[in-house]
Amino acid sequence: MPCIAHLDVDAFYASVEVGRRPELRGLPVIVSGSGPRAVVTTASYEARAFGVGSAMPTSRARRLCPQAVLVPPDFAAYRAASAQVMQLVRGQVDAVEVVGLDEAYLDLDGLVAPRAAMRRLVAQIHARTGLTASVGIGPNRLVAKIASDAEKPRGFVVLSREEACARFAAASPGLVPGVGPKTVARLAAMGIATLAALGDADEEVLCARFGANHGRDLRARGQLRGSATVSAVRIAVSESRERTFDVDVADGSEQEAILRRLAGELCERLARQQRRGRTVAIKVRLGDFTTVTRARTLPTATNEPRVVADVAAALLRAYAPARPVRLLGVRVAAFAGAADAAPAVDQLALPL
Template sequence: MRSAPTVLHLDMDAFYASVEQASKPSLRGKAVIVGGLGPRGVVATASYEARVHGVHSAMAMAHARRLCPHAAYLIPRFALYRRVSDTVMGLLHELSPLVEPLSLDEAFVDLEAGECGERLRAAAPEAMAAAVRETGERLRADIAAATGLTASVGIAGSKLLAKIGSEAAKPDGLVVIEPGTERAFLGPKPVRTLWGVGPATADHLRRAGITTVAEVAEAGEAELVRLLGRAHGASLYAMAIGHDDRPVVAERDVKSISVEDTFDVDLTDRARVRAEVARLADRCVKRLREAGRSGRTVVLKVRHYDFTTLTRSETLRAPTDDPVVVRETADRLIEAIDTTGGVRLLGVGVAGLADFTQEDLFAQASQASQAIQAGLTGQPDRVGSDARPETRGAAPEERRADTALASAPVPETPAHRWRPGQDVTHEEYGPGWVQGSGVGRVTVRFEVPGGVPGRVRTFPVDDPRLSPSDPLPLVS
């Protein structure tokens, strides 16, 4: 534990939903829910206006619609979220060279490093808390000016307390936990506040009469070890008394890269299943290359209609970022799994990551020979042009139908072109976003970030003057 509160945890408030509200003036102050919009979609983020109705992340979208039918339901726009995240992370790096990102909207910062640390060390001991608070408030103001969004910040002597502090500060607040006050701060909180305490552990502790963090500390390490086992019990006791000496790590090692989709209707056609696996393999390789990585192990995930989940993997002789290799390996893995009962979810990932590739030339030559041979035999595509994968929040270039072993895109029909929240532009009316579509029509609201709520107009879905566009920046 540090003798001064110099570990900062930043958490953007309802990040995806807040970006949508900032991007779309007509949604300011209204309930916004972002996620998969199909029957089996899941909520990614809900605005605070939606949360008062009981909507939360990871909730089934169908349940969210029942709780909050008046909300705006939008597809995720990850390209824009990443752009805003880069701006926020840049501001964190101005504070300190030691920034540990946890996700697009969350990170730890070590305030003892860099120029910020020099300023804090120059402050008198009695002025340290005030100097730290000023640093946190200045950061929140800078983020608001650069993005138009709010953030919550916790600052403490450890990562555990800083994260709990930022949660207590939500929304749009700052909590500084000074050394010596940790036990008083943690004590009244429920046991679920501590990392690693899920519903099962919480229920186990409740049956033993332990419901708050203070009661965990009072139980003592020996009793917790008896109840939960040595590793979990000792770890839980240390957290309950505020002990956490983990450092802020600037570079977190990513162990795997993966993508997955849940389908609105169970897939029973074998060719369609293979086509989806091929498409997911291509998306996975795209992310792998964007990260500048390669990997040795291809992993396939299959969730059946009854929610049973299987994972299969194959380790290659050398790291690869070749889409053909990953696609064909995933295809071999799906061949060994019975999917006749119906498939609800598919996923493809690559693990055993490396920073280089060293392909087996003989394997590549064999693959090329097989491809040439297949072309000579004139094998037809195994999936027709009407096999359209419906994916959660897929980007336009990802909403395509693939052949079983190739990825030739099939043109979209106008009826499937427009998704709620999608950015568009009209030759006459300019930039806007899709509010909804159906029965051959698409409704668009024309407005821009930082402006006033715009006009709504409706067009035929195949109007040639209307086209998809890239998101506009939140702050010009």
């Protein structure tokens, strides 16, 4: 029997913000852009208690919860946190399919004690990043996904397919991934308003209404039958070198010298692999753990130490760290050329 887990960080963006601004802990926090048409990206659970939810217009969220703290999104910080979480995930499980900054499917087949391994992983993520995550475990992706969502935050739900069908029998078919609002409305018009009703529906009737493939697929989803495949294709989309200092470095020219040295080491490795990248990025962590990344994309791919070092140094000078620095890093991404089958670079998965 396959064993799939779905791991999902709780209120991810809001939790990252609270993590680096402890004064926000316990407060309703809303991560949102600004402007009259802004929508809520993520709300902390404290804000959700007021009825605030993702994708809601921010103006409405403010009316529901006037005392909420509004924070603009900082995607560089979320990517950094995501990279840290996914690195921990990959430390425990070989087959990992990252499906978003804060979500992944894990193939637990072959683990001796999958539940214990997942408990350990969740504890480790919390200890290292301060983030909490919810986990669902089941025989396929649908059950795992629904299970991870069922008891958020800090959920840990293990269900067989039969148990999941029983538990969510009365839920809307829209609970199942892949059954969107339009389909839900069409099903409702046919008198099919629950997951149980969809699973029990006459396949011929569904096929007549939705077409043969979609109809059969819908009924299978209603019975929570789904894929148990985790595509763990791992493409190294970037290479990086970074260094944490025992004592924070305040001097700008010393920072630059370190960055140039890291760029040299990185390019040596790239040259050995015959890889060249178009994007050069730096990572700077200040003494107070503020972490920023700055990147520049070049017209042509390179692994020239001089070019990478110059770009990195220019990015550092432009950022001009306001405080002494505890970590510096250089990254090259967006590879091109013979050594790569030129996969589309998934920007979200870019671990920087």
